[in-house]
Amino acid sequence: MQRQLQQLIPALATSDGAGVRIKRSLGQSQQARLDPFLMLDEFNSESKDDxxxxxxxHPHRGFETVTYMLEGHMLHEDHMGNRGDLKSGDVQWMTAGRGIIHSEMPQQEEGRMHGFQMWLNLPAAEKMKPAAYRDIPASDIPTLELANGGRVKVIAGSVTADGTTVEGPIQGLSTEPRYWDVQLPAGATFEQALPKGLNAFLYVFEGDLTIGEPPRQLKNGAAGVLSDGESLTITAGEQGVRTLVLAGKPIKEPIAQYGPFVMNTPEEIEEAINDYRAGRLAG
Structure with a gap:
């Protein structure tokens, strides 16, 4: 059964951090989530003021943050002593767990800064596990070249096309995430198995695409939540398309969120706030 376009979530312009201009699709409200995904932000500007x-x-507890840099240079530093440069094509996969305090600061004063940050929830059993951090350089993220001239960059999960299977560097997580960057020329189609029961959405950031039967269009700057099904088929529009494909196993647990803390109950949120104020957040 093919997945259909079920809901459109146009990204809204806003700001975060110290005035960084972003576009937020998932996460712009508590209703605009897709278990296990909490938020997706795109940052894209040539103006340093943005x-x-x-x-x-700043702190986090109870989830994972995934930053994918298309263009630019950011520096991550955290309370555990980790220091990592995030450059064009790189990914940072950070598990906040019981707590992490970190910063992400630009290392450029001109040129384009373009990328994404996604928040991925953790089940209750993992929310208080030790924090972890992984830098994934672009050279460690495989790209599958498609026969139709397209390509798929595989960050998490695996992709099979034209008899070849490529596995991304992120495997074995309880939420079973798929994170693909799919680029297609005009009129080209991408078909892929996407197991039933996984929640999935697309985020188009170049061009546009159509999906489903009858075909529905998904334009640049919008997330498209997909219906359940066993496979995904998308077709690029006249200008081609570049889209993120994200899917994961729903956790199906209550969510309590206060800013950078995502737990299951209001009491756990209160505990996180008190721990942060008392210097106990990170253990």
Missing amino acids: YIGGFPS
Whole structure:
């Protein structure tokens, strides 16, 4: 059964951190989530005034953050002593777990800064596990070249096309995430198995595409939540398309969120706030 376009979530312009201009699709309200995904932000500007303030030191607890840099240079530093440069094509996969305090600051004063940050929830059993951090350089993220001239960059999960299977560097998580960057020339089609029971959405950031029967269009700057099904088929529009494909196993647990803390109950949120104020957040 093919997945259909079920809901459109146009990205809204807003700001975060120290005035960084972003577009937020998932996560713009509590109703605009898709278990296990909490939020997706796109940042994209050539003006330093839109990004130079960066994201000074701040806490997280109870989920994972995934930053994918298309163009630009950011520096991550955290309370565990990790320090990592995030450059064009790189990914940072950070598990906040019981707590992490970190900063993400631009290392450029001119040129384009373009990328994404996604928040991925953790089940209750994992929310208080030790924090972890992984830098994934672009050279470690495989790209599958398609026979139709398209390509798929596989960050998490795997993709099979033309008899070849490529596995991304992120495997074995309880939410079973798929994170693909799919680029197609005009009129080209991408077909892929996407197991039933996984929640999935697309985010188009270049061109447009059509999906489903009858075909529905998904334009640049919008997320498209997909119906359940066993496979995904998308077709690029006249200008071609570049889209993120994200899918994951729903956790099906209550969500309590206060800013950078995502737990299951209001009491756990209160505990996180108190821990942060008392210097206990990160253990």
